[in-house]
Structures are given as structure tokens and as C-alpha cells.
Amino acid sequence: MTPIALTIAGSDSGGGAGIQADLKAFSALGVYGASAITAITAQNTQGVTAVQDINLDILGAQITAVLDDLAVNAIKIGMLSSPEIIGVVAKKLNEFKHPIVLDPVMVAKSGDTLLQDSAIDALKSKLLPMATVLTPNLPEAAKLLNATEAATKDETLAQGHALLAMGAQAVFMKGGHASGAICTDYLVTQDGITEFSAPRVDTKNTHGTGCTLSSAIAAELAKGQNLSNAVRNAHQYLQRAILRADELQIGSGHGPVHHFHNVWTS
Template identity: 45%
Template sequence: MHIVTTIAGSDSGGGAGIQADLKTFQELGVFGTSVITALTAQNTMGVSGVFPIDHSFVEKQFQALIEDFSIAAIKTGMLYSSDIIKAIAHMIHNQNIPLIVDPVMIAKGGESLLLQEAIEAMRSSLLPLATIVTPNIPEAEALTGRKIHDVSDIREVAQGFFQLGVHCVILKGGHLADPNFAIDYVFFQNGKSFSMQTPRIQTSNTHGTGCTFSAAITAFLGQGFAMDKAIIEAKKFIQLAILHDLSIGHGYGPTNHFAYQLHKDSCEVLIYET
């Protein structure tokens, strides 16, 4: 049995964070373990409260896992503070386990999930340990200090992440202006790159998409998939989760974590060398 870990915040609404990650792990046949960094009071309409966990207890949760389990891959999501980020970096530093960093900063409703002072800690402490980082456009801009207007800017931003020590950068294109396609750009430190294109889906039910996508990558890497194959298959997972939404709640509804197993043969991701 492949065992993977999510280090993230709890979403009481069940659509993002720890809950989305564990649902994704279960659907993809890996055993999910977790380290909770913060509790949130939230639903599809927004976040009404955040209660961060003391960094010493975050460390205790992780220590309990590595003492008992052979962990095949780790992902991080909402980390909230510089103390938590530094504690996680210290714990992971000598583990030699693939690390997928989803640099969660803002909830779908606009609420901040990462303190401003924590951005520098993520740059200096966590990203140098990352196998893969999965920012959307605003997150990539905040972490590199570069604005993104077109594909040439995306290439420059990827180089900025490589300079920090990241091995693979996935720039998620959901915030780009293309009305017809959702295009994600994948760059590897060795110079290889490609884009992944799927039809853009007009829906407000996209809560937890970043969490789910990065969790799917973690699950596939944990099973031994090559990095590019894990990324492409994770793109299928999230595309189907958005397409076959659940229409739950009165705001930004969650994606459908059941959809991949039911419809995976019907999803095509177009791959282009860039």
C-alpha cells in the first residue's frame, strides 16, 4: 500500500484543504495521512474564521507519521504562517520524499489563507525543498515578484522558481484570459516543458480545485508514476471533477472527487511542447 501525506488546513465545508486531499487520495487508491496546520470555519460562501495550529503541534503530528509510516509523497496546502512553514521545512529537510507545494494564499471568496510575512518564509525555506510547485497566476506573481501577461512572462516566472531550487513548476492558467481553454504550463529544471489544454468549463463550482489537483499529483507520484505522467493524469482528474460538479451549497461549490473513476476514459488532455 502506498502511503502519502497532506500538510494543510481543514475546510469545514469539505471542498478544499485536508478534506479534499483525503478524498482525492482515497479515489486514487493510496492511503492518506494528514498534518493539520489550521482549522477554518467555512462553507461555499466563504471563510468566517481561521484558527492556526501551534507550530510545535504541527511538528508533533508529522513526527508521529514518520515514526510509523513509509511515506511515498508529501503535499502542502494552506500553511498560514512563517512559523508553520519553517517548522515544516525543518521536518522535511532530511526526509528525501517527493514534495509537492501548492502555495495556497487566497480562498475562492477572497479571504487570505497565508499571512503576508509568510511569503518570504515560503520562498526561502520551503520552495528550495520542492519537487513540484503548483501556483496559479496571482500566487506565482506574489512568490517571484514578476507580473504575468503572456506566455513569455510565464517562462520568466518559471525561471524564478528554478532559481529558488524548485525542480518542476506548473503554472495553472485558470486566471488567463482565454475564454475557450484552460491551459496549464509545465516546466522542468532540465529544460523540458509542455502545456496541457482542456476546454474551459463555465461554472462557479470550483472550490478546492488547486488542492485537488496537487493532491492527485501526490497520489500518482506516490504510486510511482513518472513526473510528467502524474501531472497529466492529475489534470484529467481535476478536469472531470469540475465538469461533473455536484451543485452543492449557495456559493463557490466543491468539485466532484467521484468523477474520475466514473468518467476517466472520456477525458482527453491535449499536450503541446512549449
Template identity: 50%
Template sequence: MTVPVALSIAGSDSGGGAGIQADLKTFEAHGVYGTSVVTLITVQNTCGVQGAWPLPPEQVSAQLEAVLADFPVAAVKTGALGNAAIIQAVAGALGPRALPLVVDPVMLAKSGDPLLAPDALDALLHDLLPLATLVTPNAPEWTALQAAGAPPDLPLLLKGGHVPGEMVVDDLRAGEHRFTLTAPRQPTRHTHGTGCTLSAAITAQLARGQPLPDAVRLAHAYLQAALRHAPGLGAGHGPLGHARAAQGHAHLSASAGHGLT
């Protein structure tokens, strides 16, 4: 049996809770082989980002070509891309391949530290987002994308974690697929990497062959479990429980024919 392969194109989180590290943990939890392309190096823990260094775009392109030339990548996600040159390098490599693509338009870390250069929004809008199967902004990111001229028909999962209230409401607006997912807001500070984890889980399900609506529903359920199973690490916004979230939750995907592990 061939193992599905997914690719994360994102930044490295030295604290392990977000970015490439969270994506690979999430892919593994879904029974998907994870490959990666690092776009920027961060010095980071649960308390914040102490530094971030984007890689040269030619290094990003070289990583992409190496992975795509050797692995049967079935779905791709992008996270923190850093600047316009990296966005253009990624779009240039992915455009001809027409792979399912989940774009998490990471602009700020959980701590509020910037991870996208202000002048990179134009490249994000015009070079990368037209390739996306789904874009997964939180409320502040969607406000910034709208202000920059995002098209109204962009396939979106609009995340509600930043919107106050007892319930978290996520809205899927992707072509004919339109529905709302709700969950009680969990009383925890351990929320580092929630956006990365959700987009990676959607990507993993797409790599497994799930249609987009089922991939979103299953990923949403996985994220809630990962929040409940957070290991309690760090003095700030702690990481999620990526591995434990998958244990005993095969029923989450029973209706679609696949388990989480």
C-alpha cells in the first residue's frame, strides 16, 4: 500500500509547536508521509519570536525541486513565507503542477510577532492565492487580505478563533461548498500552532483523497482533540497534543472511509 505524501512549505519553529514542526507532526498523526521545504528560520518558544531569518529564494526553490522530483506529493500547504521573493519562488514551482494547495496566509505569530513582510501582500494575492484550493485566514488576516484587494470568490475557510465569544465559529466558503463549523472555546492558553495544525490536517486529508468538505470537517475535529490533549508545556502559548489527538479518534472519519491513523 502506497503511503500518501504531503508537503509543507513553511517556517521552522525552534519551539516545535508551529510551522514545519507542527505540520510534520500533524501529517504523521494522519498516516501521511510528510515532506518539507523551510522558508525561514525562527528563534521561537511559547513566549514569542526572538528572531526570524528568511532563506534566499533560490534555496527555497532548490528544496522544492528536490522534493517534487522524487516524491509523489499528493497535496501541499504553505505557512509562513516571509517575503515576496519567496512567495514568487513557491508559486513559480507549484503553478505548473496543479496540486491541491492549502494556503495558510501566516502574517503574525501567536505572540503577535510579524512573519510576513508588509510589501509581500501583493505577491501573496497575485502569485500564490490564485493557485489555492483553500485559503485559511484568521479574522485579522482576512481583514488585511480584503484591504489589499482579495477577490470575493476566494475559496476560504475563515477561522473564528480571534473573534470573541463562547463559541468558535469557522466558515467554509469554497465554491458550492458552504457551511459553518462551531466548537466551544476551550479554556486553555495552549493554543500555539492552531492555524498551522488545522491547515496541515486539511492538507493531510486531501492527500488521502478526501473531498474538500470532508477534509475540512475531519481537520476541525482533529484540532479540537489536539487542543484537549495539549501537553501543558511552556510558560506562554503552549503547543498542542498532535499525536494524542489521533489516538482513539478513527470514528471522526468513518463516514468518509478513512481513519486518522
């Protein structure tokens, strides 16, 4: 069977993040990608200039259409801007029995807000308990917990355990917003903690890194990998995509990572 992954997320007109990044990552990793668009953003490498949420009925119809016909092996959830959108997604996925990767997208690389404050409680109560793995960066983890952003390893792990206690099966705490020459992420599960480290890359072209990582994890899960191997493979894929990002000349702000670094060079 062809492995299939579904992304439920916003559209990035600049192509570096959102469903565009998700579908690129799926394809680069040998997985067929389907999508359900939650919002349309007018966006480029410099920022977000407009956001329009998708009609709730159309959003639900997209998810139903995909799941009724395609044998989806894993789902990645990204930008969900309102409580109403979160409610539709949660209802449509209530019977889904395969892995769900939840990326709590809150702020774009440019600093623009993508998740309404009123939607945070809905995300925590309706979707977080459905997540096979939650993939927050440090600011997102702090916001979900209404806490100060973690500044040390101990604080990061404590917040990971706190999010785990809220219902997710696993939490992948991303260290991209931390400091230091080495970037370390932590996979926190009931069975323990696994560290994933790599040298921090000096580049401004990191637009869509969170979307790409979570969709890469979903792709690996769709191929049948267990969670630990899925995260390891996705982490390695993203690191190579960041290392090769400067080969691309896209826009004048935060450019995208190179999703197809193994296929073509600029």
C-alpha cells in the first residue's frame, strides 16, 4: 500500500510553511500527501499581511472527503486559528485510529500571530489528548502552560512532562529558540526522555522549520516507523534541509528550508 499522510493546516502563499511545506516534506520522504486547508494566509518571507479562515462546513467537507476515500496512515495538524475550527477538526477526527502529530502553531517566523488566544483552551481540551505526539517550540510550550519560557534543560523537561500530563502520548520539545552552539530537542514520553542534538546552523532561512519537522514525523509514522525512529529520521531530514537552505534564493526575508535537498540543487 502507498503510505498516505493528511495535513490539516493553513496555506502559506509564499510556499515555505503551512500545507505547502507539509506536502513538500511528505513527498520528499516518499509519502503521498493530502490536505485540508484551515485558513488562507497572504504571506511571504517577510511576514503575514492577511488571514482568512476557511468556512467551517468546507473545512469539515475536506476532511470527510479525504478520509472517506484515502487510506490515511497518519495526520499532521498545524494552524488552527479559532475555537470553532478546532472543534470541527476534533469532531472529524474522533474516530481516526492512526497517529496524529499536533503542531501547536501560534506565531509565524515573522512574529505574526496565527492562533487566537481564545483558541488555546480549545486546543488543549479537544485536540491535545488526541495527539500521538505534540511538537511545541519553547514559546509555544510556555503559552500552552501559561508559564515563563523554559531557559534550562530542567525547565524544558519539566514543561514537557507537564504537557504530557495534559493527555498527549508524547511531547517533542523543540530547542530552536534556545541559545548555544548545539540545538537540542527532547522527546518526552511515559517511558523516558530521548535527546536529539545537532550543531546550530547560522542561517536566516528557517521559515517553515516547525511545519516541516512535524510533517516529516507524520510521514515517517505513515510509513510504519515507531515514534522514536520517526522522530530521529525527521530530525535528520530537517537538519539536512536547514544545512542546504542557503542554496535557495527565495525572497528577501526568512527564506524556506530546502525540502528537496536530496533531489535537486540550486
